[in-house]
Amino acid sequence: MTRFAIKGIDPVLFRDVELIVRLFFEEVQLTETDDRADFQLEFTLDESEAIEVRVTLTADKVQWSAEHVRSIEGCTGEKEIRKRMKQAISYVLVQVLERATGIEQPWGILTGVRPTKLFHTLLQKGNSLQEAKRLLEQEYLLHPEKTQILEEIIRRQLTVLPDFYELDKEVSLYIGIPFCPTKCAYCTFPAYAIGGRTGSVEGFLAGLHEEIAAVGAWLRTRGLPVTTIYFGGGTPTSISAEQMESLFQQLKSHIPDFGQVREWTVEAGRPDTLDEEKLALMKRWNVDRISINPQSFKEETLKVIGRHHTVEETLRKYQLARQMGLNNINMDLIIGLPGEGLETFAETLDVMRELRPESLTVHTLSFKSGSVMTQNKEKYRVAGREETREMVRMAREWARDQGYVPYYLYRQKNILGNQENVGYAFPGEESLYNIIIMEERQTIIGLGCGAVSKIISPVSGRLSRLPNPKEPKAYIDTYRRHIKEKLAKLDEAYGITPVGH
Ligand code: SF4
The missing domain is CATH 3.30.160.100 (Ribosome hibernation promotion factor-like)
Known part of the structure; x- marks a missing residue:
């Protein structure tokens, strides 16, 4: 102390x-x-x-x-x-x-999560890209290596979302499926072992179907198009192919102009949840992006962090996804996992060079309160500040050499070396949803477990958050009340007086 x-x-x-x-x-x-x-x-x-x-x-x-x-x-x-x-x-x-x-503090005085948001605010105030960069370096003490990456990201965002500053005319949907095969040590997401006793999967899905129908009806009457749909969790592919298809069908039936949605992502994070049937299903339904997350290519690390899958399984499922025709695959890496340093990270990047996923998010490990890893922090040996910084730099150079461009960035509390998480993609393969959620440019309606609706009022510009219950049992017991509350809050934010008032 x-x-x-x-x-x-x-x-x-x-x-x-x-x-x-x-x-x-x-x-x-x-x-x-x-x-x-x-x-x-x-x-x-x-x-x-x-x-x-x-x-x-x-x-x-x-x-x-x-x-x-x-x-x-x-x-x-x-x-x-x-x-x-x-x-x-x-x-x-x-x-x-x-x-x-x-x-040295590369992010200067910034302690918040979204430095890119500040950059956009400076642009909207009439500053040029160069002026915004200068202000960040002089007034906020950012190092040039950080303002440079911010500039590149802003340019990409404005290219892939030409209506970036008018995105509040549409909304996005986030669908939270709270199940995983097992729980990882660093995880703070709403993720419950699918074989556990935290409420029935069927009961949860029944509620989610109702939620989709109710939100779909609200969107139809308000004439609001959907920009992106994102299935996260947990691991959405933990549920069966049949259950997945029935959810897709529900979306198609209830979301207005479903065919016009610009991007649809399903996180298939844990490779142990993927099989031919689920991959074929996602291909048939034209899911745009999936995410397969190795986190590390070192067997020992996967064991330490409690991801009960093997490196070989990740590689096999990745190849399978390719064979089944999925052509926008994202992978997540984490810098600074226990026992991993520069050498291991270089090996990880070598494997990535072979795989060439269309996009990758390079996270820096953060000790989130509530995770098993944080509770037992002294047991884990992690990289120091300088080594972390070097790995972040290495990832950036590697990504550039491989033809990736950075397109979103965010920071977290207690992140190793006060660094950041950066999303890279081949140009044109960026995840629109990731940009939208990070920049808080439009309402994201959260459905399912642990989903937080972030409602941005097009009238006042104010942002309000409304979480769904995290735990499946609580969701099953209360989802009808939550649907009602959510629609009322949406009405309020969009300046609509409910019938009878
Ligand atoms: S796969 Fe992801 S969501 Fe599931 S327990 Fe691990 S980190 Fe959490």
Whole structure:
């Protein structure tokens, strides 16, 4: 535990200080006065003409100082000024902590999940791509390697979704199937062993059929087209081919202009759930993309993380999917899995070179609260900051050499080395859904277990979230109430007065 004593700012700002400090130290404690603290932080603030912040960091009689002036031009109210104040505090903090620890923060003062969203906001405010990049480097302290990848991503997004800034005229659907053959150690998704006792698969599917019919009817009356449909979970292909087909049929019957949906993805993450019958079914139904996720090509790692399938099985199922004619396959990799370093990652990339999936998402391991791995963190040996950074760089160069382009990016809390997750694809094979969910450009209606509806009101632009129950048993017991609530919330967001009001 690293202790910080803070002077000179209102304790309500401690949370913002903590967000930055945690980029450098794993466990921290912030207090107002503590003579025994490892670090003393002293701020002076002046808000008269502009926001002027100065900070001094003291540890063992060594001092580091930084100062920054942030203009309040264009601020429309107290909230905006507060935001700039937080930015200014973060700015000086990153500077002194980088010097004191020798750790560089490639994402500067950004601690949020979606740096690309900020880039789009800067563009919508009238900045050019170059100006937006410059602002991110100067005002937010991003390293050029990060602004460069952001620029490439933004360009791709605007190419594959030419109506990017008008996507709120349509919606997307996310369908959550909460079953998996077994539960992986790092998983925090709503995923329940299909053979377990968490509620019947049949009962869950009956509810999901009703939900599809109800949402379909709502879309039809509102005249809203569907941009993308995404089956996630869990592992959707854990259910039988017959059950899958019946769901597809339900979508076709109830979703307006089903044939016009721009993209349809089914996650087939775990190769142990795939067989010829399910692959043929997805081909016949023109599923655009599937995802087969090796996570690692090292047998030992798969065992450690609890994915009860073998490397050989991944390769076999991948070839089978190819033979069955599926021609847009995504693969997910994770950098920094326990026991894996630069050498293993290089081997993984060699296998990927042979497979050439149309797209791949390169995740950096994050210790998510609630996962088995996080609860037993000390048992797992994972790569350090520098090695992680090197692997991220390696993935990027490898992807470029192989002809992939980056097209979406997001960050997570407690991610190794404060890095990021990046989606790469061959040009034209990008997942539209991944872009839409990350950039929060349109309403995504969530159906099924653990699905969160993210409703963006085209009237106010406000985003509201409405989760479905995570657990199958709870879903079965309450789905009718949830359907009602969801449609009411959608009506409200779309400015529709329900009948009888
Ligand atoms: S396959 Fe995916 S959803 Fe299922 S348990 Fe593993 S990580 Fe979780």
